[in-house]
Amino acid sequence: MPELPEVEMFKKYLDSTALNQKIVKVEVKNVRILKNVSAAELEMTLEGRQFLYSMRHGKYLFVNAGDIWVLFHFGMTGWLKYFNDLTDDPVHDRLLMKFENGYYLAFVGQRMFERVGLTRDVTQFLQSQKIGPDVLQIDFETFNRVLRKRRGIIKNILLNQHVMAGLGNMYADEVLFQTGILPTRKLQDLNENQLQDIFEKIKEILQTAIKLQADYDHFPDFYLTPNRNKKQLCPKDKEPLNQIKISGRTAYFCPQHQK
DNA sequence: GGTAATGTTAGACT
DNA sequence: TAGTCTAACATTAC
Numbered sequence: 001m002p003e004l005p006e007v008e009m010f011k012k013y014l015d016s017t018a019l020n021q022k023i024v025k026v027e028v029k030n031v032r033i034l035k036n037v038s039a040a041e042l043e044m045t046l047e048g049r050q051f052l053y054s055m056r057h058g059k060y061l062f063v064n065a066g067d068i069w070v071l072f073h074f075g076m077t078g079w080l081k082y083f084n085d086l087t088d089d090p091v092h093d094r095l096l097m098k099f100e101n102g103y104y105l106a107f108v109g110q111r112m113f114e115r116v117g118l119t120r121d122v123t124q125f126l127q128s129q130k131i132g133p134d135v136l137q138i139d140f141e142t143f144n145r146v147l148r149k150r151r152g153i154i155k156n157i158l159l160n161q162h163v164m165a166g167l168g169n170m171y172a173d174e175v176l177f178q179t180g181i182l183p184t185r186k187l188q189d190l191n192e193n194q195l196q197d198i199f200e201k202i203k204e205i206l207q208t209a210i211k212l213q214a215d216y217d218h219f220p221d222f223y224l225t226p227n228r229n230k231k232q233l234c235p236k237d238k239e240p241l242n243q244i245k246i247s248g249r250t251a252y253f254c255p256q257h258q259k
Numbered sequence: 260g261g262t263a264a265t266g267t268t269a270g271a272c273t
Numbered sequence: 274t275a276g277t278c279t280a281a282c283a284t285t286a287c
Contacts (some may be wrong), residue, residue, distance in 0.1 A: 003265055032283090059266080076266055079286080092284090111284050113266060152277060160277090161267080168265050185261095247278060250263075 002059060002074035004135065004166035007208035010072070010080050014063065017082035017104055017187045018097075023065075025098040033094045034108070035071070035117035039131050043116060045072065046097065055122070057134045058165020062122050069122055075113025081106045135166040136206055143199045147187065154190065155183035155246050158198075167202065169249045170216075171209070175201050177224040182253040184244075184256045188232045228252045 002010070026046045028039035051063040056062070061072040072078070078233045081090055089096065095116055098181040109115060119125040133142060146164060150157050157163055160170040167175070169209050176183050181190070190198075205223075212218050216225045222235050232241045234254035240253045 006265075051287080073266085109284095111264090111266095111282090113283075115267090156277075160267090161277090170265050223264065249266090257275070 002076070002078055003168035004059060004170050005171075005184050006007075007056055007059050007061055007074060007215050011054050011061055013080055013082070014051070014054055014061070014105070016097070017103075017177055018172055019053065021099040021101055021103075022050055023097055024100050025048055025096075027096045027098075028094075029096060030094045032112050032113070033107075033114050033116050035073075035115040037116075037118045040093075042070075042116065042118060048153065053248075056130075057122070057126060058131055058161055059168070061125075062119075062130070067120065069125075069148050071115075071117045071119055071122075071125065072107060074113040075111060075115065076107035077111045079116035079249060081108055087259065097208060118246055120235040123200055130162045132160075132162050132164040135164045135202055138164065138200050144195060145191075147195065150187060151245065152187060153183065154187050154198075155184050155251055159247075159249070160228050166206070170228065171202075171205060173228065174205050174223060174225050175250050176207065176255060177220075177258060183246055224252065224254075234246075 023046050026043040028034065028042060031039050034042065038066055045068060046065060049215045052064045052066070054061060054063045063070045073088055082088070082103060082207045084103050089104065090106055092108050092110040093106045094109055094114060099182060103218045107114065109135065132146060147157065150163060155172055155176060158167050159169065173183065173199060179194065181194060219226050225234065227235055227241065233239065234241055234257060236254065239256060242255050244251050
């Protein structure tokens with residue numbers, strides 16, 4: 001689920017459900033998800049406050065609660081659920097917040113890669129984690145400057161949240177497919193036009209994904225993403241995609257259309 | 260039962 | 274020293 005477009009969906013979900021209501025009870029169900037905070041501190045800090053607004057940076061969601069922010073990172077399997085009846089509480093509920101109106105917001109995730117924490121200063125938090133600029137917010141100059149400092153293969157650089165934040169495994173493959181560049185190409189071997197193309201496709205793909213509510217079953221026919229889990233065929237010529245491991249992650253690509 | 264899954268990061272390496 | 278890369282993390286589904 002959670003690359004940049006999915007986190008954007010979670011933001012919209014939270015904004016439309018859980019804002020401007022007093023939090024009456026907070027329960028950490030599993031301390032493993034806590035980042036730089038104890039269960040007692042998180043619970044005591046949030047109880048009595050309200051969520052006022054939120055902002056997303058890369059794959060992080062920050063929710064303002066007055067002079068403090070709650071940060072969510074959704075790992076591989078995290079999501080949010082707002083509900084009224086406790087019997088609807090998802091199995092892998094890791095953090096449960098109850099509001100004055102009787103509704104609950106659960107932070108859910110099966111694999112324990114999710115994280116929740118507190119910060120008083122979002123900018124400082126991002127700096128401390130060395131998170132790069134949000135990929136939807138940068139212009140080409142910044143993109144180019146940030147990339148040129150790096151070496152190595154292009155896919156790893158696109159995935160590196162210290163370089164720029166938001167792309168994950170699936171969308172990085174999508175960008176490289178649509179730009180016709182092999183995931184194993186070295187950044188140094190790419191020319192300015194190719195970087196410009198990557199930059200533009202990143203924006204276009206992420207904005208399209210957000211518009212389509214990150215539901216890749218409804219992505220345009222020429223997108224790679226819906227194919228990686230299903231037929232694993234290139235949408236252009238219906239030939240089988242190649243599949244290789246890069247730094248432990250599976251990269252899908254079309255050997256005919258990516259050079 | 261083996262394998263892979265949308266992510267991050269400690270530690271090894273360069 | 275700082276950037277790069279791999280393995281490990283935890284759990285479930287196929």
